[in-house]
Amino acid sequence: MITITGLKKTYKHHQVLKSIDIEIHSGSVTAIVGPNGSGKTTLLKSILGLVIPESGSISVGGSTIKSSDQYRKQIGYLPQNHGFPANLKVKESIKLLQDLRTDVKDYDLELYEAFGLEEYKNKQIKHLSGGTLQKLSAAIAFMFRPTLLILDEPTSSLDPSASILLKDKIRKVNNEGVTVLLTSHIMPEVDELADEVIFMLEGCVRYKGSVTELKNIQETPSLEKAVANIIKMEFSPCLI
Amino acid sequence: MSDMIKIFKYQTRDVMRSRLVIFYLLFFSLFTSLLFYFNSETSGVIANILSINVSFMPLLTLLYGTTFYYNSKGYILFMLTQPVKRANLVTGIWLGVALPLVFSQLIGITVPFLIFSNLDVESLPAIGALLSSSFFITLIFLALAFFIAILQDDKAKGFGLSITIWFLLALLYDGFILGISVFFADYPLELPLLIISSFNPIDLARIFCLIHLDASALMGYTGAIFQDYFQSITGSVVSLTALTLWTLMPLSGALYKFKKKDF
Numbered sequence: 410m411i412t413i414t415g416l417k418k419t420y421k422h423h424q425v426l427k428s429i430d431i432e433i434h435s436g437s438v439t440a441i442v443g444p445n446g447s448g449k450t451t452l453l454k455s456i457l458g459l460v461i462p463e464s465g466s467i468s469v470g471g472s473t474i475k476s477s478d479q480y481r482k483q484i485g486y487l488p489q490n491h492g493f494p495a496n497l498k499v500k501e502s503i504k505l506l507q508d509l510r511t512d513v514k515d516y517d518l519e520l521y522e523a524f525g526l527e528e529y530k531n532k533q534i535k536h537l538s539g540g541t542l543q544k545l546s547a548a549i550a551f552m553f554r555p556t557l558l559i560l561d562e563p564t565s566s567l568d569p570s571a572s573i574l575l576k577d578k579i580r581k582v583n584n585e586g587v588t589v590l591l592t593s594h595i596m597p598e599v600d601e602l603a604d605e606v607i608f609m610l611e612g613c614v615r616y617k618g619s620v621t622e623l624k625n626i627q628e629t630p631s632l633e634k635a636v637a638n639i640i641k642m643e644f645s646p647c648l649i
Numbered sequence: 650m651s652d653m654i655k656i657f658k659y660q661t662r663d664v665m666r667s668r669l670v671i672f673y674l675l676f677f678s679l680f681t682s683l684l685f686y687f688n689s690e691t692s693g694v695i696a697n698i699l700s701i702n703v704s705f706m707p708l709l710t711l712l713y714g715t716t717f718y719y720n721s722k723g724y725i726l727f728m729l730t731q732p733v734k735r736a737n738l739v740t741g742i743w744l745g746v747a748l749p750l751v752f753s754q755l756i757g758i759t760v761p762f763l764i765f766s767n768l769d770v771e772s773l774p775a776i777g778a779l780l781s782s783s784f785f786i787t788l789i790f791l792a793l794a795f796f797i798a799i800l801q802d803d804k805a806k807g808f809g810l811s812i813t814i815w816f817l818l819a820l821l822y823d824g825f826i827l828g829i830s831v832f833f834a835d836y837p838l839e840l841p842l843l844i845i846s847s848f849n850p851i852d853l854a855r856i857f858c859l860i861h862l863d864a865s866a867l868m869g870y871t872g873a874i875f876q877d878y879f880q881s882i883t884g885s886v887v888s889l890t891a892l893t894l895w896t897l898m899p900l901s902g903a904l905y906k907f908k909k910k911d912f
Contacts, residue, residue, distance in 0.1 A: 420911075457730045459912040481732040492727025494663035495720075505659040509652055509731055533666075 410435040410557060410588045411456060416465035418451055425451045427612040427647050429465070433605075435556075438579070438589040440599040440620075442636055443609035449592050452609070453559060456590070457486060470556060482512055485555030489562045491542040495535040499526065499545060502534060506549060513553045521548035523574050539566045547575050551582065558582065560591040564598060576602060596633035606632075608639055613647030615639060653737040653744075656728070660745020669713055670753045677757025685765035691772045692862050695779050698758060702783050703855045707790045707819055710750070711811040714794020717746055719804050726912050739795070739907045743900065747791045754783050778861040778885075782854040785892040789850045792899035799906045822849045847888075850895040857888035 416429040425448050433439050441449045454460040456467055458474050458481065466473060472480040493502040507516070521527070524544040529537060537545070543566045550558060558579070564572040579602055583589050593599050599606065599620070606623055608616035616623060616639060620632060627635035664670060680701065684694040718725075721742070728738050762768065762776060794811060801807040826845060830838055846852045 454912065459726065459729055461909065461911060478734055479732050481730060484730065486727070486730040488723070488727055488730075490723050492723040492725070494660065494724055496663045496666035497659060501659060501662065505655065506731065508655045508659075509733060 410437075410470060411590070412466075412468045413452075413456075414466050416452075416455060416462050416467065418448075418455065418460060418462045425612050426455070426462070429612075429614055431607060431614060431617065433588065433590060435588050436583070436586050437605050438583050438591070438603045439605040439607060440603035441590065441592045441607045441609060442594075442596070442599060443615075444640060446611075447609040448612040449609055450561075453561060453590070453592060457481070457484065457559060482510070482553075483556045485550040485553060485558045487547050487550040487558070487560045487563055489565060491534075491546050493534045493542075493545075496533055498531055498533055499537070500530040502545070503549065503552070506552070510553050515554070517551050517554050518548075520544075520551050520574065520578050523578075524548055524571060540568060540571065543567050544571055551578060556587055558587055558589045558591075560589065562593055563591055564593070564595065596631075596636060600632040606636075608636065610640070610644065611647075613644075615644060615647075651737065652733050653741040656733070656738060656741030657745045657748075660742050661749055664746050664749040667749075670749050673750060673753040674757045677754055678761055681758050681761035682765065685761060691762075691766045691768075692775065694762075694766070695772075695775050695858070695862060699779060699782065699855060699858050702779075702786055702858075703851045704819055706783070706786050707851060708812070708815040710787055710790035711794045711797075711815055712808065713750075714746070714791045715798045715804075715807045715811050718795055718798035719807065722912075729912060735908050736904050739799075739904060740900075743791060743795055743903070747788050750791070751784050751787045754787065755780055758783065775858070775861040778858040781889070782858040785850070785857075785896065786854050788896045789892070789899065792896055792903060796899040796903040796906070799903050799910060818849050818851050822852065826852075847891045850892060853888050853891050853895065857885065857892065860884045860888075 411431070411433040413429055413431045416426050417424065418426040429448075429452065441452060443449050451460055455462050456469065456474070458478065466475070468474065469480050470483045474480055497505070524547070526541075526545055526548055529541060529545075534542070547563065547567075550560065560579070563575060563579070567575060576598075579589055579591075589602070591599075591602065603620055606616065606618065606620050607614055608623075623639075624630060624632060624635050627638045629635050629638070677698075681694065681698060684697050688694055688697070725738065725742070729735065758780065759776075766772070768776075793814065797810050797814070798807050801810060826842060829845070830842065846856065
């Protein structure tokens with residue numbers, strides 16, 4: 410589904426990504442974890458085409474991302490912070506995206522309905538709470554039936570019941586074959602959702618494998634402890 | 650319908666509901682009406698509105714434009730994750746912000762003119778020129794604002810740069826031209842000053858409007874030269890072309906930087 414080869418990115422003399430090589434298989438739920446500043450966000454942004462890498466290549470679903478912006482039709486993205494014009498109504502924000510995404514006619518409105526967003530459809534974005542905005546962003550991420558979901562801290566600012574609904578939906582679409590790539594600082598959530606983990610440190614991938622295997626290697630039943638153990642480990646410098 | 654037009658359509662709807670558009674509409678309606686109340690001469694009213702257009706409007710547009718861009722970063726970032734070309738996104742947003750502002754100004758100015766002035770055929774070109782200069786001032790300074798905000802991620806630096814550019818173009822530039830004209834008073838300066846003035850969109854907008862008024866005393870040194878040189882039609886074409894170029898230059902700069910930018 411996603412193939413990343415030799416990906417490098419430098420910001421103002423600081424190398425944020427150091428020759429990343431990763432393959433993410435179709436139908437998997439992969440979590441990217443690591444401490445702040447490890448390069449997780451830059452990696453996600455590179456896949457989304459928001460960051461232009463200085464070298465390396467990324468292909469999503471067989472399309473190289475440099476060639477066209479159309480590969481993003483495959484992606485449903487849930488950002489950490491919402492992104493809608495403040496004076497537009499909820500229904501107008503959705504309509505804007507529907508107008509742009511003419512390739513999809515049969516929208517997935519399951520999460521939109523489950524979150525009860527219909528009652529907010531005539532409200533302006535600026536009048537919505539942070540939680541409702543997060544629900545709207547999540548509903549939109551699923552709306553265009555993507556084959557790849559990229560979720561950045563998906564349950565942040567969601568109440569427990571909304572969080573459960575979202576996690577159920579993630580599992581459901583994953584069972585239908587959708588590939589999920591997520592970042593989260595909440596390790597029990599990663600443990601619950603992901604079957605693969607990519608652990609990043611200082612711009613390098615330090616571990617990539619199954620969650621179970623990581624816990625076995627670290628001899629702990631807790632993913633949180635396993636990740637904490639890796640952070641403490643001393644690594645040789647990674648390939649630049 | 651292209652993606653740019655779709656984005657423009659929704660952006661317009663968003664900005665039409667913003668307070669600045671309502672403020673523009675009320676301010677220009679009230680200001681123009683008051684000018685007619687105190688001054689029945691159409692040319693005097695035009696000159697007064699023009700002085701607002703070339704002094705405060707560039708600053709207001711620059712500050713609004715940069716603030717708008719910085720506040721819309723989340724939206725821009727999200728839209729970039731959609732299958733949309735970067736150039737279409739930024740052009741659609743720019744047009745969607747600029748046209749409601751232009752629209753509210755034009756309505757705010759035109760309606761009092763229709764109500765209070767004795768519109769005669771002779772004053773129509775001057776009114777048209779005033780509206781055109783308002784149109785260009787907004788487009789140019791909004792494009793500059795977007796260019797600055799795209800170039801400079803730091804909000805404080807962006808605002809600083811906006812204010813500096815306004816200070817240079819609105820205040821210092823005429824002083825610079827005056828200095829040249831005094832310093833080189835013994836030389837034929839018409840053509841060099843003409844060329845120098847085209848490097849300032851505020852001067853161009855002022856000249857473009859004032860060559861349609863019989864008010865060379867209000868035009869400043871560069872405007873007087875422009876009138877001497879071009880008189881109406883040629884001068885209009887030259888200044889309109891220069892104003893169009895002034896719109897396209899910062900917009901092209903903004904597009905170029907936006908295409909290569911990391912978000």
